[in-house]
Amino acid sequence: MSLMIARLLPMEWLALLAAGVATLLATVADLPFYLPNTHSSAFALEHYLEGISFSVVLLFLMSWHQNRSLAIIDLLNLGRQIIAFLLVVFLHFNFKLWAMLINSGRWDAFYAALDHTFDGVLHALEFINLGFTPLKATLPDAYHDVFVALFLVTFLAFGLWQKKHALEQTLLAVALVLVIGGLAYIPAPAFGPFIYLPDSGSHADRIQQDMLHFMQGFLISHGTQYQGGNFIMPLAAMPSLHIAHAWVLLHYTWKHLRWLGMVYLPCFLFLTSEAVVSRWHYLLDLALGLVIAWVCIRITNICLDAHSSKARSAGK
Numbered sequence: 001m002s003l004m005i006a007r008l009l010p011m012e013w014l015a016l017l018a019a020g021v022a023t024l025l026a027t028v029a030d031l032p033f034y035l036p037n038t039h040s041s042a043f044a045l046e047h048y049l050e051g052i053s054f055s056v057v058l059l060f061l062m063s064w065h066q067n068r069s070l071a072i073i074d075l076l077n078l079g080r081q082i083i084a085f086l087l088v089v090f091l092h093f094n095f096k097l098w099a100m101l102i103n104s105g106r107w108d109a110f111y112a113a114l115d116h117t118f119d120g121v122l123h124a125l126e127f128i129n130l131g132f133t134p135l136k137a138t139l140p141d142a143y144h145d146v147f148v149a150l151f152l153v154t155f156l157a158f159g160l161w162q163k164k165h166a167l168e169q170t171l172l173a174v175a176l177v178l179v180i181g182g183l184a185y186i187p188a189p190a191f192g193p194f195i196y197l198p199d200s201g202s203h204a205d206r207i208q209q210d211m212l213h214f215m216q217g218f219l220i221s222h223g224t225q226y227q228g229g230n231f232i233m234p235l236a237a238m239p240s241l242h243i244a245h246a247w248v249l250l251h252y253t254w255k256h257l258r259w260l261g262m263v264y265l266p267c268f269l270f271l272t273s274e275a276v277v278s279r280w281h282y283l284l285d286l287a288l289g290l291v292i293a294w295v296c297i298r299i300t301n302i303c304l305d306a307h308s309s310k311a312r313s314a315g316k
Contacts, residue, residue, distance in 0.1 A: 011080070011084040012081070014172070017179075035231070037229050037231070039228075040230075043232050053082065055156055056075070056079075057159070081172075085171060085174075085175050093234070095182030096182055096234045097231075098186070099236055103186050106190055107188045108193075111285070115283050129270070129273035129274060150267060158170070158257075163257070166255070169304060172304065173300040174249075176296035177248060181239060181244055184292060189237075190285075192237035197279055202278070210233070237280065238285045239289045240286050240288070243285075243289035244289040247294075
């Protein structure tokens, strides 16, 4: 048993730690684990797992094509990481659903007041966002579509260019964002600035109002008014994990595929400005999202370096 534990991968350690924290929270706060239905599962997998799975397939095919077969142990380890990552995704959405059940105090008024003191920054982001008007006209749900595309393209590119280490770095950092960011929803939760200034008739507004309607019933019922399709519907503005994830993806593509990182720069600017313009997030949400991304990148590098050193020592 101790040998099995010693051989756990960093991703598996993270999944076990997150499961332990989730079990503790559920026990202390008397909360159920919420399960998704088929639609919610497909939505979550589209966000996080589609590109990762294709990337592993590409790694194998490209290695085989170049007569440099990927070691079976490498494929098994990638499979283990994907399974652990699935558990992390499941726990993340439970953290998000639990956040306002654990802490019923909402900080929207404080965040909105803080935004007013930084009107200049808001106006600058609105001005930047004007440059993306053609994109938004073509893709009404561009905020979601660009975000998902970053995930898909990043992992596909790492697979195609056989960047196995980059894939593992990015995957672990994304998982850390899901765990740390999911828990960060609890201390000072908020719905989002759209509750004060709804953009009536917009695509984002329709989604926001549906999510708000669910959240109001969910909170009033103390979490009992829930169906499997609601798994992906909790509102949690603080912090912005869209920005945290986007920065993680930008960081590792810039490091391992510089040309792709350059392509991502305008995508990151779009997501940052659109998060404010479409009233999903307050400014402080974005700032804390960047802090979480930085922390997760640091932890990822430390953990993987330590794991590699341990593996090399064991191989001697």
